Amino acid sequence: MGFYLIQTLNAVAFSVLLMLCGLGLSLVLSLMNFVNLTHGASYLFGSYVAVVWLGSGAPWWLAVPAAFLAAALAGLLLDRFPFARFYGRNHLAQVLLTYGLSVMFADLMRLGFGAEIRSPALPDLLRGVVFVLGMPFPIYRLVLILAGGVLALVLWYLFDRTIWGAVVRASVADRRMVETLGLDTSRVFAVVMAIAAGLGGLSGALGVGMLSAYPGLDEEILLHALFVVVLGGLGTFRGTVAGAFILGFAMTFARVWLPEFAGFLTLLAIALLLVLRPDGLVAPRLRQV
Amino acid sequence: MSLLCLRGVSVGHGGAPILAGIELEVGPGEVVALLGRNGVGKTTLLHALMGLGPVRRGSFLVKGQDVPTSWPPHRIARLGLALVPQGRGAFAALTVEENLRLATLAARPSAWTLARVYAEFPRLAERRRLPGAALSGGERQMLLIARALLTGADILLLDEPTEGLAPLAIEAVVVEQIRRLREDGLAVLLAEQNVAVALQVATRAVVLAEGGIVFAGSPEELANDRDLQRRHLGV
Numbered sequence: 001m002g003f004y005l006i007q008t009l010n011a012v013a014f015s016v017l018l019m020l021c022g023l024g025l026s027l028v029l030s031l032m033n034f035v036n037l038t039h040g041a042s043y044l045f046g047s048y049v050a051v052v053w054l055g056s057g058a059p060w061w062l063a064v065p066a067a068f069l070a071a072a073l074a075g076l077l078l079d080r081f082p083f084a085r086f087y088g089r090n091h092l093a094q095v096l097l098t099y100g101l102s103v104m105f106a107d108l109m110r111l112g113f114g115a116e117i118r119s120p121a122l123p124d125l126l127r128g129v130v131f132v133l134g135m136p137f138p139i140y141r142l143v144l145i146l147a148g149g150v151l152a153l154v155l156w157y158l159f160d161r162t163i164w165g166a167v168v169r170a171s172v173a174d175r176r177m178v179e180t181l182g183l184d185t186s187r188v189f190a191v192v193m194a195i196a197a198g199l200g201g202l203s204g205a206l207g208v209g210m211l212s213a214y215p216g217l218d219e220e221i222l223l224h225a226l227f228v229v230v231l232g233g234l235g236t237f238r239g240t241v242a243g244a245f246i247l248g249f250a251m252t253f254a255r256v257w258l259p260e261f262a263g264f265l266t267l268l269a270i271a272l273l274l275v276l277r278p279d280g281l282v283a284p285r286l287r288q289v
Numbered sequence: 290m291s292l293l294c295l296r297g298v299s300v301g302h303g304g305a306p307i308l309a310g311i312e313l314e315v316g317p318g319e320v321v322a323l324l325g326r327n328g329v330g331k332t333t334l335l336h337a338l339m340g341l342g343p344v345r346r347g348s349f350l351v352k353g354q355d356v357p358t359s360w361p362p363h364r365i366a367r368l369g370l371a372l373v374p375q376g377r378g379a380f381a382a383l384t385v386e387e388n389l390r391l392a393t394l395a396a397r398p399s400a401w402t403l404a405r406v407y408a409e410f411p412r413l414a415e416r417r418r419l420p421g422a423a424l425s426g427g428e429r430q431m432l433l434i435a436r437a438l439l440t441g442a443d444i445l446l447l448d449e450p451t452e453g454l455a456p457l458a459i460e461a462v463v464v465e466q467i468r469r470l471r472e473d474g475l476a477v478l479l480a481e482q483n484v485a486v487a488l489q490v491a492t493r494a495v496v497l498a499e500g501g502i503v504f505a506g507s508p509e510e511l512a513n514d515r516d517l518q519r520r521h522l523g524v
Contacts, residue, residue: 182366
């Protein structure tokens with residue numbers, strides 16, 4: 001009983017990580033119809049920023065905001081050049097551009113942060129374990145679940161309940177009509193790109209205490225974020241959340257029950273779901289009047 | 290001074306222009322009806338003026354300010370131009386209130402506020418929490434006009450506002466609102482298929498055919514010219 005509760009908590013922690021990362025990717029893909037394969041690099045960059053930050057003796061609780069800001073700034077720069085020139089082009093051109101960039105970023109990060117596995121120097125507060133039904137569970141993962149849940153709520157509120165969220169949603173539906181109201185949609189896009197990249201960095205900073213940071217992690221994360229987005233359905237907040245939890249639970253429990261076939265079982269589950277729901281779990285509603 | 294001035298304007302989608310040699314002036318308190326058969330290029334012209342895609346050549350001045358073709362739509366809109374698009378164009382997934390508030394974000398200073406819109410369009414106030422998709426045709430047209438007014442625009446481009454509306458809604462929403470815009474001193478360029486309604490509210494009429502303007506004059510003149518109406522408007 002306790003064992004399964006612990007595994008469930010593990011699955012939730014992993015799902016929250018996938019959700020935060022998937023939300024950034026999904027936002028850019030659905031709003032700007034832009035395939036951003038540098039999202040994994042944003043994640044790993046955020047992880048390294050957190051490792052360096054925590055090693056520097058600066059206040060530990062600022063590590064996550066620092067990673068968010070650093071990755072968001074990188075996203076803003078990438079939006080100015082070269083992304084903005086590729087927003088109107090087809091997906092193949094975007095994939096070539098962003099995949100190429102992600103390979104370059106991976107090499108640059110290996111150069112800057114080294115090839116070995118880097119783990120963060122966590123503060124004592126986050127190092128211990130709590131006992132759940134007599135089984136130990138790392139405090140860090142509990143904090144991760146809480147922080148991820150709060151962040152998801154904040155994001156949902158921002159995009160679903162505020163007028164600036166309405167601007168973004170309206171731009172998804174009909175960019176030209178938003179422009180006729182005097183609003184500069186290329187600035188909306190730049191801000192969304194920065195927030196999305198920032199979310200990548202933020203998930204990296206939150207996840208580094210669980211997954212550490214090492215070359216190649218960027219591609220693993222990117223692949224999983226893509227799974228989440230495809231599984232959940234494009235352009236829906238709920239879909240991405242659902243996709244993240246299905247993938248997170250499938251991977252965690254496949255590893256528990258049949259560790260030899262974990263990857264195979266996970267992909268089989270995704271393939272089956274996609275056969276049943278080709279448009280994703282939550283198909284986007286038609287938005288035109 | 291005319292608010293809107295077109296000199297030798299041609300518009301099209303690349304290749305040969307759909308309309309050429311367009312000369313047009315609209316001053317405050319004027320409603321210029323843009324008439325012509327389906328497909329003659331009325332919507333293309335309005336979209337070209339707004340910078341929404343069609344290629345535009347020639348000189349286009351808003352309040353004496355030359356508008357370069359490179360300007361994005363939001364920059365043109367900030368000169369005080371607003372488009373009331375045909376049928377679609379309200380954000381279906383956004384609530385009525387969100388639709389309206391979007392227009393206030395980059396609004397020019399004007400007498401229009403959300404409170405005034407709700408006072409003058411009580412139907413919209415009743416439905417403010419509903420999504421745009423839930424509105425009837427007449428209510429949607431109200432929403433689009435109110436949205437254009439909230440941007441603080443003093444030049445309105447109306448694209449076939451009567452399309453798909455019941456006669457009662459045409460009278461209650463379109464005719465009444467355009468009269469009010471005229472009294473408020475706005476400049477209105479009204480693309481219409483419904484010749485009767487257009488002549489009822491317009492201060493001047495322009496007929497488009499064969500890639501250009503074939504008639505420009507008073508609504509009475511056009512109303513009396515049966516031959517022109519039959520040839521170019523199919524009335």
